Amino acid sequence: MLTKRIIPCLDIKDGRTVKGVNFEQIRDAGDPIELGALYASQGADELVFLDITATVEKRKTLSELVNKIAHRINIPFTVGGGIKTEEDVSILLQNGADKISVNTAAFLDSTIISRFAKNFGSQCVVLAIDAKCEADNNWYVYLKGGREKTNKLVTDWAREAVDLGVGEILLTSMNHDGTKQGFALDITAQLAETLPVPIIASGGGGTMSHFHDVFTKGKADAALAASIFHYKEIAIPDLKQYLHNQGIPIRL
Amino acid sequence: MNTVIIQYNAGNIQSVLYALERVGVTATVTDNVEAIQSADKVIFPGVGEASTAMAYLKERKLDTLIKSLQQPVLGICLGMQLMCAYSEENDTSCLGIFEEQVKLFKPTDQTIKVPQIGWNTIANLKTDLFKGISENSFTYFVHGYYAALGEHTIATTNYIQDYSSALHKNNFYGVQFHPEKSAKVGEQIIQNFLNL
Numbered sequence: 270m271l272t273k274r275i276i277p278c279l280d281i282k283d284g285r286t287v288k289g290v291n292f293e294q295i296r297d298a299g300d301p302i303e304l305g306a307l308y309a310s311q312g313a314d315e316l317v318f319l320d321i322t323a324t325v326e327k328r329k330t331l332s333e334l335v336n337k338i339a340h341r342i343n344i345p346f347t348v349g350g351g352i353k354t355e356e357d358v359s360i361l362l363q364n365g366a367d368k369i370s371v372n373t374a375a376f377l378d379s380t381i382i383s384r385f386a387k388n389f390g391s392q393c394v395v396l397a398i399d400a401k402c403e404a405d406n407n408w409y410v411y412l413k414g415g416r417e418k419t420n421k422l423v424t425d426w427a428r429e430a431v432d433l434g435v436g437e438i439l440l441t442s443m444n445h446d447g448t449k450q451g452f453a454l455d456i457t458a459q460l461a462e463t464l465p466v467p468i469i470a471s472g473g474g475g476t477m478s479h480f481h482d483v484f485t486k487g488k489a490d491a492a493l494a495a496s497i498f499h500y501k502e503i504a505i506p507d508l509k510q511y512l513h514n515q516g517i518p519i520r521l
Numbered sequence: 522m523n524t525v526i527i528q529y530n531a532g533n534i535q536s537v538l539y540a541l542e543r544v545g546v547t548a549t550v551t552d553n554v555e556a557i558q559s560a561d562k563v564i565f566p567g568v569g570e571a572s573t574a575m576a577y578l579k580e581r582k583l584d585t586l587i588k589s590l591q592q593p594v595l596g597i598c599l600g601m602q603l604m605c606a607y608s609e610e611n612d613t614s615c616l617g618i619f620e621e622q623v624k625l626f627k628p629t630d631q632t633i634k635v636p637q638i639g640w641n642t643i644a645n646l647k648t649d650l651f652k653g654i655s656e657n658s659f660t661y662f663v664h665g666y667y668a669a670l671g672e673h674t675i676a677t678t679n680y681i682q683d684y685s686s687a688l689h690k691n692n693f694y695g696v697q698f699h700p701e702k703s704a705k706v707g708e709q710i711i712q713n714f715l716n717l
Contacts, residue, residue, distance in 0.1 A: 270641065314639065392568065
């Protein structure tokens, strides 16, 4: 049976993991390779590395880092942050990334999605959507790391992007992100039930039961979180055992 | 030991190369006929689309070469599908090493996603390729088409229905999942192949 995926996300700046991490098991908690390898050994199903520097001059640093990660880590991983051109994608895939994620650039020029899907295959194109529920009770797409609002509904953009060829959608609820009050179940379920691609839910996971909820009520195919893993508030093996005990299909 | 990865217009070749490095093997990535023929082990990887890949192989006469190989050959994902007789993906005649047919997953309801992406179990394991691998071990899959069950099936997986997650005939092996991305289980399967 296909299992639900648990995906730790590592934010990278200038080749280092940002957001404090506190692991005595590894020599250098700021080293994304060490941290990624630790999560992989603990049973993470995939990893996401999000480069938040993503400036042109840093791109070489990122590709070198991706190459080191690919040598070390034996599970799939996605790389995102500032990817705009076929050349960007090609360099990252050549260096061993399994998937790339696009966000603002794809919204501003949606041909990016169709071009990437055609050239590299839908399976490696992940669309990240930063979503916010407004006072009118609709979910809108936000750009540039959540700094810029658009008038596009999340459901409309997600459908368009699937038609253009994205292979997966990483949906982050800005209302829930950082709150540890649970994932955005309604919008996650709305996408998961209407779109033919897997939905990765992100933002708000604070307890193990939140993950249970996002897989049952939220119908998510995968759940992503960062700080609760980095700060050891939830250990991946405990989370996966808990979900398994609750009857969720999980790889142990 | 001389291990060769066949170079062609399909993705994930680097991942396979790095996975081999993790188990201590330096492989050569090449489309050179002599280099492939003289290798001890040949890996035929692939992520991509069947008709484009087959056209590329034919153009370079790699199709006849692959069929003629005598040493252990491991096809991965699209590589395995291309070793089958026929793929529904753009109505493509494939290498015909395995008689099995490759078909498109047809979801029975809209909550089932195609392609299948993620970790699923492998069962009914046969041959030394799976030596030391427990029944229902998890491996990582990304595929929209599947090889039907047949006489060459050496592992089965269930997604919508049971299908062949590995095939074997003579010196040819194929796996639908990605051993290079399947954590320890995948590394053991790669090691087992190298030990054949």
